[in-house]
Amino acid sequence: MDRRLFLQLVGAGGFAATSIGCPKFFARAKRVPEPPVGPGVPTTCELCPNKCSVLATVRRGRIHKLNPNPENPKSRNMLCARGNAAIQQVYDPDRLKQPMIRVGARGEGKWKAATWDEAFDFAAKKLAETKAKHGPEGTLWSSTEGFQEVFFKNLGLAFGSPNILRHPSLCLASVNLAYSMTFGTVPSFDLQNAKYVIMAGANRFESIITPDTMDLIGGVMERKAKFVYLDPRFTVTASKADEWYPIKPGTDMAFILAMIHVIIREDRCDKAFLDQWTLGFDQLVEHVKPYTPEFAEAETGIPAREITRIAREFADAGHRAVFYAGRRSSWYQNDFQMRRAQAILNTIVGNWDREGGMVPNRKVAKGEFMFLPWDDPKAPRVDEVEKNFPLTSAKDGVYLQTRENVLKGAPYPVKAWMIYKQDPLNAVPDQGKTLRMMEAMDFIGVVDIAMSDTAWYADVVFPESHYLERTDPIEVMPGIWPAAVLRQQVIKPIHDTLPMLEIAQGLARRLGLSEYFDYTIDQWIEAEAKELPVENGLEYMKKHGVVAFSEPKYGTTRNAAYRFVTKSGKIEIFSERLAEAGHDPLPVYAPPAQPPAGRFRMILGRKATITHAALAGLPWLHEQIPENDLWINQDQASRMGIRTGDLVEVTSTAGTVRIKARATEEIRPDCVFMLHGFGKKSPWLKRVYNVGAADAVLLETAWDKVSGNAAMHETFVNVVKV
Ligand SMILES: Nc1nc2c(c(=O)[nH]1)N[C@H]1C(S)=C(S)[C@@H](COP(=O)(O)OP(=O)(O)OC[C@H]3O[C@@H](n4cnc5c(=O)[nH]c(N)nc54)[C@H](O)[C@@H]3O)O[C@H]1N2
Ligand SMILES: Nc1nc2c(c(=O)[nH]1)N[C@H]1C(S)=C(S)[C@@H](COP(=O)(O)OP(=O)(O)OC[C@H]3O[C@@H](n4cnc5c(=O)[nH]c(N)nc54)[C@H](O)[C@@H]3O)O[C@H]1N2
Numbered sequence: 001m002d003r004r005l006f007l008q009l010v011g012a013g014g015f016a017a018t019s020i021g022c023p024k025f026f027a028r029a030k031r032v033p034e035p036p037v038g039p040g041v042p043t044t045c046e047l048c049p050n051k052c053s054v055l056a057t058v059r060r061g062r063i064h065k066l067n068p069n070p071e072n073p074k075s076r077n078m079l080c081a082r083g084n085a086a087i088q089q090v091y092d093p094d095r096l097k098q099p100m101i102r103v104g105a106r107g108e109g110k111w112k113a114a115t116w117d118e119a120f121d122f123a124a125k126k127l128a129e130t131k132a133k134h135g136p137e138g139t140l141w142s143s144t145e146g147f148q149e150v151f152f153k154n155l156g157l158a159f160g161s162p163n164i165l166r167h168p169s170l171c172l173a174s175v176n177l178a179y180s181m182t183f184g185t186v187p188s189f190d191l192q193n194a195k196y197v198i199m200a201g202a203n204r205f206e207s208i209i210t211p212d213t214m215d216l217i218g219g220v221m222e223r224k225a226k227f228v229y230l231d232p233r234f235t236v237t238a239s240k241a242d243e244w245y246p247i248k249p250g251t252d253m254a255f256i257l258a259m260i261h262v263i264i265r266e267d268r269c270d271k272a273f274l275d276q277w278t279l280g281f282d283q284l285v286e287h288v289k290p291y292t293p294e295f296a297e298a299e300t301g302i303p304a305r306e307i308t309r310i311a312r313e314f315a316d317a318g319h320r321a322v323f324y325a326g327r328r329s330s331w332y333q334n335d336f337q338m339r340r341a342q343a344i345l346n347t348i349v350g351n352w353d354r355e356g357g358m359v360p361n362r363k364v365a366k367g368e369f370m371f372l373p374w375d376d377p378k379a380p381r382v383d384e385v386e387k388n389f390p391l392t393s394a395k396d397g398v399y400l401q402t403r404e405n406v407l408k409g410a411p412y413p414v415k416a417w418m419i420y421k422q423d424p425l426n427a428v429p430d431q432g433k434t435l436r437m438m439e440a441m442d443f444i445g446v447v448d449i450a451m452s453d454t455a456w457y458a459d460v461v462f463p464e465s466h467y468l469e470r471t472d473p474i475e476v477m478p479g480i481w482p483a484a485v486l487r488q489q490v491i492k493p494i495h496d497t498l499p500m501l502e503i504a505q506g507l508a509r510r511l512g513l514s515e516y517f518d519y520t521i522d523q524w525i526e527a528e529a530k531e532l533p534v535e536n537g538l539e540y541m542k543k544h545g546v547v548a549f550s551e552p553k554y555g556t557t558r559n560a561a562y563r564f565v566t567k568s569g570k571i572e573i574f575s576e577r578l579a580e581a582g583h584d585p586l587p588v589y590a591p592p593a594q595p596p597a598g599r600f601r602m603i604l605g606r607k608a609t610i611t612h613a614a615l616a617g618l619p620w621l622h623e624q625i626p627e628n629d630l631w632i633n634q635d636q637a638s639r640m641g642i643r644t645g646d647l648v649e650v651t652s653t654a655g656t657v658r659i660k661a662r663a664t665e666e667i668r669p670d671c672v673f674m675l676h677g678f679g680k681k682s683p684w685l686k687r688v689y690n691v692g693a694a695d696a697v698l699l700e701t702a703w704d705k706v707s708g709n710a711a712m713h714e715t716f717v718n719v720v721k722v
C-alpha cells in the first residue's frame with residue numbers, strides 16, 4: 001500500500017475505520033493486471049492485547065492487505081495503525097529467520113544459526129541439568145498474554161516448575177484485584193451508553209482498548225455525553241475531553257474520596273441499591289468525613305468548587321455515570337487502594353450492571369481440549385506470593401518480588417529462565433537489575449519473533465512464526481460485547497520458524513514430557529469449537545473468524561438470588577478480607593512523596609502507533625515517531641536553559657540515559673514523561689537501536705503493597721543539559 005495513503009487514512013488518532021483499497025494509480029502502472037484478492041482470510045491481530053478481528057487478503061502468495069473484520073462487535077470494524085503495519089513485521093528483513101545459539105559472551109552479539117534439532121537439544125540439556133542440580137523449581141517461565149502462551153505455560157508446569165510468571169504484575173494486577181475484591185469480578189464500562197464519563201489517566205485515544213476507544217468517539221463524543229479527564233499531561237484524550245485537569249501525580253484517590261464525600265453529604269447516593277446489594281456503607285459515611293473538596297484541592301491542585309460540581313453532576317447522571325477503571329495500573333504504591341476508591345464511587349451511584357454503567361463481563365462458551373494432567377509442583381513459588389501478597393493471583397506471580405528473590409538466591413536458587421513473547425529488559429523497571437538477574441542464570445531461552453533486547457542477552461533464541469503464519473487456539477474475549485475469536489494461518493511460514501506449540505513439543509520430546517503434548521493444533525481447536533454457541537462451530541469459525549453476541553445484556557446480577565463472589569456475597573464497600581490481611585478495609589489516603597527540589601517525578605504512557613517496547617521500528621510506525629524525547633514543562637526548561645531538541649542527561653538511582661528534550665506546556669512542572677520503546681540494545685532492531693532512550697533504565701523498584709503490581713511512577717529523576 002502507498003505510504004502517504006496509509007498515513008492519511010490512519011490519521012492523527014492512529015486508526016482507520018474501514019477497509020483501504022490498493023490505490024488506483026498504482027494498479028494502472030502495472031502492465032499485467034493484478035489477480036483479485038478476494039474478501040480475505042478471517043484471523044485475529046496479535047499486535048496488542050485487544051485481539052481485533054482481521055480479514056487478511058493474499059495476492060500471489062504474499063499478504064496484500066489487512067482489513068478490519070466487521071463481524072466482531074468488540075473491535076467495532078476497526079484495525080489501528082499498528083494492526084495495519086503487521087504486514088511489515090512479516091516481511092521485515094531483520095526478523096528472526098531461524099533458531100540462534102549464542103557463541104560469544106552474553107550480549108556480545110555473536111550468534112550461530114542453528115537447526116531446530118540443535119536448538120532443542122541445547123536447551124533441553126540445559127533445562128535437564130538445572131533440574132538435576134536445583135529441582136524443577138530452579139527454572140522460571142515468564143510470558144506475556146498471547147493465544148499460544150498456554151503451550152509455553154503448560155511446558156513449564158509439566159516440567160514441574162511452580163515459577164510460572166505472567167505479565168499482570170507489570171500491567172493490571174492492582175486494578176483487577178481491587179475490582180474483584182469489591183464486586184467478585186472485574187466489570188467493563190458501557191461507554192456507548194454512558195452519559196457522564198470520568199477517566200483518570202486512562203489515555204484511551206492513544207492507549208487503545210477495544211471497544212472503549214471507539215465508544216468514546218461514538219458513544220461519548222458524538223452523543224455529547226460529558227467527559228472529564230484527569231492527567232498530568234495534555235494527551236490526545238485530554239484534547240478531546242470536555243474538561244481536563246492536570247492533576248498532581250499520585251493524588252487521584254484524594255479526588256475520588258472527595259467526590260464520595262460530596263455525594264454522601266448531599267444525600268445523592270442510590271440508597272435503595274446500597275441497602276439491597278452492598279456491605280459497609282455506614283462505615284464509608286464515617287470514613288469519608290475528613291475528605292472534603294477543600295482537602296482534595298490542596299492535594300490534587302483541582303479547585304474544590306470544581307470537585308463539588310463534578311461530584312454533583314456525576315451523581316445526577318446516576319446509573320449512566322462511570323468513573324472508568326483504566327487498564328495499566330502499574331503506577332503507585334497505593335494503586336490497589338486508589339482503584340478500590342473508584343470502585344466504591346461507582347457503587348454509591350448504583351451504576352452496577354446498568355445500561356451506561358459498569359457491567360459484569362459476559363463470555364462466549366467454548367470447549368476445552370482435554371490433555372493429560374501433570375502432578376502439581378512440589379516446591380513453593382520463588383516469589384513466595386502466598387506469604388508476601390496473599391490476596392493476589394498466585395498463578396500469575398509477582399514479577400518484582402521474583403527478581404528480588406532470584407537475585408538473593410532465596411528461598412532457593414533459580415538458574416534457568418525461559419521467556420515467551422516478553423521483553424523483561426524493557427518491561428520490568430530497573431534494566432540494570434534485570435541484566436544482573438540474567439547474568440545470574442546458567443541458561444536463558446527466549447521465544448520471540450524479533451531479536452528483542454532480552455533475546456540479545458539469551459543463550460538460545462527460538463523464532464516463533466508470525467501470527468499471520470500460524471493457527472492458534474480459539475480465545476474468548478469477555479466483555480459487554482463478548483466474542484470468541486480464531487487466529488488462522490494466512491500464509492505458510494516464510495522462514496524456518498515454528499509456532500509455540502511445536503516449540504513446546506520439540507522440547508517436551510527431549511525432556512520426557514511428550515505425553516502431555518500429544519496433540520495437534522487442529523485437534524485442540526476442534527475440541528474448543530465443539531461448544532461454541534453456533535452450528536458447525538469449527539466451520540463457522542474458519543469462515544467468520546469470530547462468534548460474538550452483539551446485543552448487550554444488562555441486569556443479570558441484579559436479582560434477589562444473586563450472590564456476589566465476595567466473602568459476604570454482597571458488593572463489599574468495607575472489606576473484612578482486607579482487614580484480615582492487614583490492609584485498610586476502606587481506602588485511606590496518604591499524600592505521595594514529593595520530588596526533592598530540582599528533581600522530577602517520571603511518568604509513563606503510550607502513543608497510538610506503538611505497542612509497549614515493541615513496534616517502534618516498523619517503517620510505517622517509525623515514520624510517525626522516529627525517536628522518543630523527554631517531555632519537560634516549558635517554564636522549568638527555560639529556567640534550566642533547556643530548549644526543545646537539546647540533549648539532556650536524566651538520572652535516577654537506577655541509571656542514567658541521554659535523550660533529547662521537548663520543552664512543552666503539555667506537562668505539569670513537577671513531572672517529566674518519556675515514551676516507551678526506544679533506546680534499544682539489540683542492533684537487530686536497527687531503527688531504534690541506540691535511538692532515544694529506554695525508560696526501564698531509569699525506573700526504580702517499587703510495588704503496590706496489596707497486589708505486588710510494579711509501581712512505575714514512583715521514580716524521581718534529575719535532568720541536566722549535556
Ligand atoms: N518502562 C515501562 N515498562 C512497562 C510498561 C511501560 O509503559 N513502561 N508497560 C507495562 C505494561 S502495561 C505491559 S502490558 C508490559 C508489556 O510487556 P511486554 O509483554 O514485554 O511488552 P512488549 O514490548 O510488547 O514485548 C513483547 C515481546 O514479544 C514479542 N512478540 C510479539 N509478537 C510475538 C509473537 O507472536 N510471538 C512471540 N513469541 N513473540 C512475540 C515482541 O517482539 C517483544 O519482544 O510492560 C509493562 N512494563
Ligand atoms: N497504542 C497502544 N495501545 C495500547 C497499548 C500500547 O502499548 N499501545 N498497550 C495496551 C496495554 S497492555 C495497556 S495496559 C493499556 C494502558 O493504557 P492506560 O491504562 O490508558 O495507561 P497508559 O497509557 O500507560 O497511560 C497512563 C496515563 O496516565 C497518566 N498519569 C500518570 N500519572 C498519573 C496520575 O497520577 N494520575 C492520573 N490521573 N494520570 C496519570 C500518564 O500521563 C498517561 O497519559 O493500553 C493498551 N493499549
Ligand code: SF4
Pocket residue numbers: 045046047048049050051052075078079080081082083084208210
Ligand atoms: S488495537 Fe490495533 S494492534 Fe491492537 S489488536 Fe486491534 S488492530 Fe491489533
Ligand SMILES: [Mo]
Pocket residue numbers: 170171172327328
Ligand atoms: Mo498492559
